[in-house]
Amino acid sequence: xxxxxxxxxxxxxxxxxxxxxxxxxxxxxxxxxxxxxxxxxxxxxxxxxxxxxxxxxxxxxxxxxxxxxxxxxxxxxxxxxxxxxxxxxxxxxxxxxxxxxxxxxxxxxxxxxxxxxxxxxxxxxxxxxxxxxxxxxxxxxxxxxxxxxxxxxxxxxxxxxxxxxxxxxxxxxxxxxxxx
Numbered sequence: 256x257x258x259x260x261x262x263x264x265x266x267x268x269x270x271x272x273x274x275x276x277x278x279x280x281x282x283x284x285x286x287x288x289x290x291x292x293x294x295x296x297x298x299x300x301x302x303x304x305x306x307x308x309x310x311x312x313x314x315x316x317x318x319x320x321x322x323x324x325x326x327x328x329x330x331x332x333x334x335x336x337x338x339x340x341x342x343x344x345x346x347x348x349x350x351x352x353x354x355x356x357x358x359x360x361x362x363x364x365x366x367x368x369x370x371x372x373x374x375x376x377x378x379x380x381x382x383x384x385x386x387x388x389x390x391x392x393x394x395x396x397x398x399x400x401x402x403x404x405x406x407x408x409x410x411x412x413x414x415x416x417x418x419x420x421x422x423x424x425x426x427x428x429x430x431x432x433x434x435x
Contacts, residue, residue: 280343280370282335285312289375289388296384298363300328300349307386310347320347320363335367343367345377 288311297304305322310330312318318330332348347363365386369376373390409417409427417425425432 280335280367284370285335286314287312288391290391291386292389293387294385298379298384300326310388320349343370
């Protein structure tokens with residue numbers, strides 16, 4: 256009995272320990288601009304430390320990482336990968352252009368610690384820097400309202416045009432009416 260209880264406790268601990276990691280990550284949800292809400296450190300960019308301000312993920316074109324110093328870096332490629340431990344990783348390939356003759360690539364690698372509800376938390380592999388981001392909304396439009404039509408076309412239930420003399424159930428302006 257002790258072995259069964261021990262095994263059960265081990266399984267419960269294993270499941271709860273894994274629950275802190277992202278269970279599914281949809282790359283489509285990454286698209287757009289993510290603004291940093293908090294960070295506890297700086298990352299090295301071109302040999303000097305920078306604080307991330309935002310990351311913009313684009314599909315089919317360059318993505319960008321912007322910094323508090325108003326600098327930015329081009330990210331021509333980013334990938335999301337899964338690990339055997341159930342964690343997701345985010346790899347950002349950065350491009351440095353030292354001058355017109357020399358371009359270099361390097362990568363930034365993060366563990367995606369939390370993802371969902373338009374928020375994301377990234378951690379460096381050594382866990383020295385944590386970056387919390389919030390997705391910028393696509394627009395400030397809160398709702399769309401169509402103009403009401405007063406006398407739109409009328410149709411019968413079988414889809415035929417209805418005239419003023421057609422009797423039965425008529426659909427006009429999105430509302431059902433009964434004509435006798």
